[in-house]
Amino acid sequence: MSTPLFTQTIVAMVWDFDKTLIPGYMQAPLFHRYDVDEKTFWSEVNSLEAQYRQRGCEQVASEMAYLNHVLAYVRRGVFKGLSNALLEELGKELEFYPGLPAFFTELRTLVEEDTLFSQHGITLEHYVVSTGFTRTIRGSAIADELAGVWGCEFVEDLDSDSDEIAQIGYVLDNTTKTRAVFEINKGVNKHPGQISVNANMDESERRIPFRNIVYVADGPSDVPVFSVVKRSGGRTYGVYNPGHDKEFRQINELQRQGRVQSFGPADYRPGTQTHMWLSEAVREIAHDIVRDREAALGTRVGQAPRHLND
Template identity: 45%
Template structure:
């Protein structure tokens, strides 16, 4: 019985007001704008040499370089995890995580069918920062970039190698992994052949939430397979609003709202209402299955 409703979140500018690396820059007195300008210039430099660069994840190399040249001295996984506590979440985060996970817990009309809500974060950022945040108690799975440590020139342990990356295209792989139950069901991987009916989280029971065009591949996978899609934009940001409105007009997202998840806001009401609709559909489908399989009551022959 696959009756799990999965809410899948992007991180930067979706859950966080800004980027998860902002507290790092503040701590090390680094100008964020200059840092990203330098990072973003490198792919074009390599392109001129005929070398392809993944723009979504190249920044990891720059962070590693800075950790070793002393610009980000001492930056290791333990320190990244500490920055999780310094994240500036939008209003209503993590409260909406906790509230939605509890929606059907004590309601027997839903609980008897195993209906439950799970939350996943799929980010091109540092997985370790997310693990250190206040979201962890309410999150059922995290996909993000993973780094291995090694010694710097002074022998201190710092981030040194890239182990795993997530870019805006490979986010779709994470969605299929959630769909199949990777990390939840032993022995299953993304290439395992599993019928749609037997997958742990059906696409029609997914809600994907993100902030912009970079998430179009993930929006498309969820929406094309019957799930729901929702876009977020910062309050007062007209350019960002126009961007998500265009995605709605293009059929990429079902709905969008200002980035405020407090109870009573458009974002809160749409997300919780969508979860409720999914739960009602699952419950009604399960009831119908039971009724259709039930045999008739025997009567005395006359």
């Protein structure tokens, strides 16, 4: 019998970022630093697709437009001197929803401190998959709890010594978020160069099977990932900003459509619906891992010989 690649004893919490972990968008500190009107910036971004098409573009990656506009602001001197180091520094200014980042630690220790789970080597990892800035997430208060981040990245001008950002290094949009989840599933991030996201791997050979994944996000843009995770046996949970009717209606509709299994306010403090549901989901997954491992052990070892009575 061949040895499995992975023990599959990891529970993965995969989080969206904007409006899931923080009330707004992570670019807010950037606009504040340079005294830029946030509404004006996003209005300009929303007009870019029409401008691209007027210039002959038949296919437009709309999610990439805001990154191009950031670079346009850099070239125009509006975001003068904007560097990756500054993007990371701005992450320190982000304010998280109630209960964070403590809840990240609580979920991890919930698994680590349970004797039954620790006997089977079960652990929990947190990941963020976002269309925002990787560097800003890396500079935020949750950074130390993250096993991996997928987001958008800039690089400096390769033809000069300036640390000012000049090019787009990586783009993650609402659809390619699913690629990131498959990379977590297969272990590509932990074994770069050895495992490809396109590798043909049986589910039993993947580092974190989908049944061990919980995906938490806020809205319609996350439907592709919700669908992949839920269809593949994982758990999906939606959050909304308490007191915001529009956000409540959005996530309520996603549950009605069967996209999410449950939803609640983006309040991660003990005793809240969200804290309890996600904690219980982690416990259930961990217990399922224990059950499957003990069943496999019994199958491989077999029952001990015993005397037979007449």
